[in-house]
């Protein structure tokens with residue numbers, strides 16, 4: 001079965017790796033890339049998404065979305081992880097293609113109305129576009145097939161604060177809206193993404209399988225790997241963003257836990273994703289919270305092979 005998706009993204013090095021995976025997979029049809037601020041400012045996200053589409057020879061709509069959190073001032077960006085250009089300072093020529101004139105949220109709503117019940121929204125950045133789309137079209141949960149996100153940390157510690165993962169922390173109020181909506185939400189957070197370190201030999205293999213796209217990922221991952229390898233003896237990086245896409249293609253690689261979930265907007269715990277597995281609480285407040293599926297385990301070796309095989313297609 002082919003999954004129709006809209007990929008909401010803030011490229012970003014692991015975004016690039018994920019976007020190419022989606023383009024390469026015969027089981028995924030990407031209807032468009034909707035961009036959001038996050039790793040980099042939204043104007044750079046949008047330009048980078050166009051550049052990735054051009055490199056991959058994909059002529060699909062790319063939109064620019066929200067550039068600010070739902071509440072509060074402009075966010076800081078993660079240039080220290082992704083480089084000044086979002087691609088690890090590789091000086092890659094930017095695409096001159098044009099953006100789709102619609103906002104990311106409007107594009108999501110338009111596509112959902114056009115293909116009711118068929119689209120999975122895959123969000124691998126902060127969740128402002130999805131929250132805004134829910135405001136534009138309150139029936140959006142009934143118009144899409146489901147939502148799969150990279151974000152959160154349910155049963156493990158955070159990466160921006162002791163309790164919060166970057167995508168959720170970056171726009172906690174938007175995430176709270178997205179988590180509370182009545183749709184099939186699957187969360188791929190640090191519980192699984194931080195459990196699979198990728199070493200330089202994986203990047204070499206990726207380039208061997210696909211010189212153009214794998215080669216781009218390998219080159220841009222140098223800077224990214226420098227960041228993740230600080231204080232370690234080995235060189236590693238984490239391709240967080242490809243996980244929800246891998247799930248669409250091969251769900252049996254993952255172990256999922258269903259639970260009631262909440263996102264904190266309290267300053268100290270901002271962006272914390274708390275999950276109470278079904279049957280573990282009688283608290284009325286918690287029983288009211290939406291149920292989501294959280295990825296809690298992944299088969300490393302088969303995941304790695306899936307990425308390599310897909311890049312080789």
Ligand SMILES: [Ca+2]
Nearest residue numbers: 012015124125
């Ligand atoms: Ca991302």
